[in-house]
Amino acid sequence: MDNLTATEIADGVRSGKFTAAAVVEAHLARIGEVNPQVNAVTVVLADRARQAAATLDERIAAGEDPGPLAGVPISVKENIDLTWSASTSGLPFAAGNIPPANATFVDKLLAAGAIPVARGNMPDIGLRWDTDNDLFGRTLNPWDPARVPGGSSGGDAVAVATGMVAAGLGNDYGGSLRLPAHAAGITALRPSAGRVPGPTRAVEPLPLSLQAMAVNGPLARRVADLDLLFGVMHGADDVDPLSVTVAHPSGYDGPRRVAVTVDPAGWGVDPQAAASVRAAASALAAAGWEVEEVEPPSVDRCATLWRQLSSTENAPMLLTPGVFPGPLSAGTVQYFRDNIVDVALLDTSAAYQGAWAERFVHAAAWRAFHARYPIVLGPVTTQPMPLIGFDLSGPAAATDLWRAHRLLVTANFLGLPAVAVPTGLSGSRPLGVQVIARLHGEHIALAAARDIEAAFDPITPVRPRS
Template identity: 75%
Template sequence: MDKLTQLTVVEIAEAVRSGSVSATDVVEAHLARIAEVNPATGAATVVLADQARAAAAEVDARIAAGGDPGPLAGVPVSVKENIDLTWSATTSGLPFAADHIPAENASFVTKLLAAGAIPVARGNMPDVGLRWDTDNDLFGRTWNPWDRSRVPGGSSGGDAVIVATGMAAAGLGNDYGGSLRLPANAAGIAALRPSAGRVPAPTRQIMPIELSLQAFAVNGPLARTVADLDLLFGVMHGADDVDPQSVTIPHPAGYDGPRRVAVTVDPAGWGVEPQVAAAVHRAADALAAAGWEVEQVDPPQVDRCATLWRQISASEMAPALLTPGVFPGPLSAGTVKYFTDNVAGVDLLDTAPAYAAAWAERHALAALWRQFHTRYPIVLGPVTTAAMPEIGWDLSGPEATTQQWRQHRLLVTANFLGLPAVAVPTGVADGRPQGVQVISRLNGDHIALAAARAIEAAGPALTPIDPRP
């Protein structure tokens, strides 16, 4: 592996800014890496070679002229297939969207480009981002680089694998039900699910958006270190002039407040596998060694938060996904099968009073969590309570979709409440990466990042890795 593809975001930006390496050399190394390993992963859907080379030349010219190349000078990034980048179509993994070139970049993409970041590839995803796996009829399957028999997670699975295998230093994805943190956990890298509103929408198109997408979905970075997440988020965050949910809130450089951690090994008491519990305990020990006050105590009503997340999301999606003719073309058989099975296990909110009551209860649950976070600024727990499943397991029937949702209960709780969360690796067990997530209060993204740094510091880096046999 070329040494340039092993460097982190921070290291690449510092090297390019100092002149010790050119942005062109960095981009060429990563393009070569994509050519070498992407055939074994199916993670990068489109390679943006010509555009990336031109952008690298602009960064190098700016430096040669004595200008400021930006805090992300020369950093290769991948961009998920549902985030607008005018360099290629925004497909969301749908064959009928293969020619949908956006008129504008997402505003946070524009910020990253202005900061010197260079998109080198698009990242694969399940069509419409629905499954906790990464497969579609347009680009095919993305393979888990640690174990090809296991799913890579989703829906930002392509970007997670791109980063884990050194094809880019960072990835841009989104998270409606764990879609950043789950694939990061599967790949052995880190990911930040920002607070709701901190990063604007993935498009500047003005259109009706379901209420759950407004409340649950966010855009955020994937990277190999927490410091990289911090740097990327520092560029990405802030309101734009279109997204009415977006806000501008200062992002502190660190955290010097109370350092108390609530550790939940088995959220809601629904069961946890031993290797997952061991990862949470390792992370708790790391935080304690770093001076955090650690206490094993469960946050409030994870069961209700997860249940309402599933009911609301399924109820809103069902009319679109199960009604013929809503989309201009067919969804993949896997997506239809998964969602049909998922709906079979959900009590849909199919009356106005039931739907309204669910959102009303969300407010009360958010208040309980706000109160809890006053005492415990960090909640530490599993990303998922089980190992990543074998390919196809989530399509084996309604029971599997319900079991998978139960395994992801703490994952979707953060989405349901709009809270910031960082997934961070802790080690390897059974030949696969293990990790945890830390969840903080609304707009406490810097607190979650600080805790994740302490966990990360206790163990060795797991990536980049070579996915080839």
């Protein structure tokens, strides 16, 4: 059962083909077999998961509707509130931080029949494109353990890719859903800003960039599962003041035009990344989309402003002693110190305010561009996933990573929805692309991603390579 998709599991449990208890046991066994090799799962929620499965099976036997996610085993990232275990964000000093309530979208998924079976690993605070911390250690890439699994939702991506769970919950501030999904050979949806409320019900004085650019979303092995989960988890709550409720259509029947950017901003692209984009463009053309190679507006400037704003706002938090009740990992601190060496920090109020004001100019340009091209197709990252330790090898490496991830962070900067979707394998390297739609156009991005996915054979679940 650990090779079934979330949709297949929900359909099977609802129809009585198999029980939720059997599904949970199969995935707990898979965790026991695989997790020692990859360290993607931090906490196994075996007792609570078994209890939830038994309750769900009793409801089904009594003739009740178990919900659209009946029996689907999921993982929940370490910074998303689930009262079954601590929300640690990978920090040793937060190991006892049991939340008082679930995140709103977690409650929605539980009510729909989903069953958390594990927590997913992450870098501490989530501010690194790798998955390692001092509390739980390093998550390994199941395709190539010498290379990073991406971050920050790396644990959940690897758990999904290896069949330990059918779907995962993560978040995305600078590609933290799409990048690890790409590295693992699975799919992920970064929703529009505000479509899914925050990972906690607490209201905290977070940096504005985190509030405006970070979102919560699902990871899964198939695009249909992303649609299924997002259809349940989206919608405003009474806590997050930036959350919104917007209808999520079941399909898309609008204009089918695609702007293809092979080398965003012309900063250079790996040949296999370029070939993946063109292969995905061919798949869309074969599915009836009108495809044109044309550059979206100001990717260079959007990526630069994302880096300036995120660095300016996070520097006081990460580099000032005493902000946290304990130390951050040496890797996170080193990466951030190296990262800001090449950043022109916005150290005056005029520069800071000007950057946020300029964001609206670029958002307007993208809105007009999306009116012509409902989908922008491009690479997730323009370079292969790096070897472990690359991001800690100095300021030049930190800048290289940001440049490779420029289209990722452009979507964050503008608050736009995007889907990462695999396009096959090259040796032991998963290949893939992302599609970016207009604000609240998740259904458009999902429709394009489905058509790309249909042209390529699935590559997961994967058995970890030694």
